[in-house]
Amino acid sequence: MTATTKTFSHSEPCCTLDLTGPEQRRLVTMFNGLGNPSRFEIMKYLVTHNGCITGEIVDILPQAQATVSQHLKVLEKTGWIIRSTKGAATSVCLHEANINWFKEKVGEVF
Amino acid sequence: MTATTKTFSHSEPCCTLDLTGPEQRRLVTMFNGLGNPSRFEIMKYLVTHNGCITGEIVDILPQAQATVSQHLKVLEKTGWIIRSTKGAATSVCLHEANINWFKEKVGEVF
DNA sequence: CCTTATTATCGTATATTTACGATTATTAGG
């Protein structure tokens, strides 16, 4: 290694952005999960109604129960929520760990 | 207004999340824009090659030129990049203002 | 002008997403 100082002719990156493989796919998946108005609305509702049951979410959305159920499935699969059986109903919670991970990564990236 | 202290029986929201209308749609649109592996890869490349020309991006992606062009169009439409004619070529830059706005909103939300 | 380089757009095929009604589990209460 020489003692000369390195110089760059292009603009420096604003961050390292060392995401690869599974981590990168996971991040893209989370982006995709929230890239839908209905699903965003669900997340927004959960901020003030964390742990509510599915039926409550169905009531506040203008779509059929089956459609909302599908959206919830996507939100679960992409890591935004956790669902747990609560008698005959299902309780829906924000997946705080994943959400924090997402926010962290977005903060680092770009 | 009374002097009594308000109490809540449900868990407090972690933030205000006062997004609505156009702002909310814009955020969802940006989520959607990055919710694709190829488009994420382009953004990642731009971090270290900001201002590069389209052909360079075509070269590093495993897809046809037409496909990459479409992805660039989406990234532009959803506010992630800016394109500007550079002779016969097109220079691609990160839309820093929008990116910062996005990061800010994601930081506030959820 | 003609050619080359570069990128966008067109037309199209395939896959995925989104939405719905209908049906099927699952749980709780009587």
Add this chain to the structure above:
DNA sequence: CCTAATAATCGTAAATATACGATAATAAGG
């Protein structure tokens, strides 16, 4: 057990996204 309440799944239709090759548009150089 039967019924009601709740939510998931099925089957399917329509819309959107993704990908490609072919073609068109644009700019620069000779």
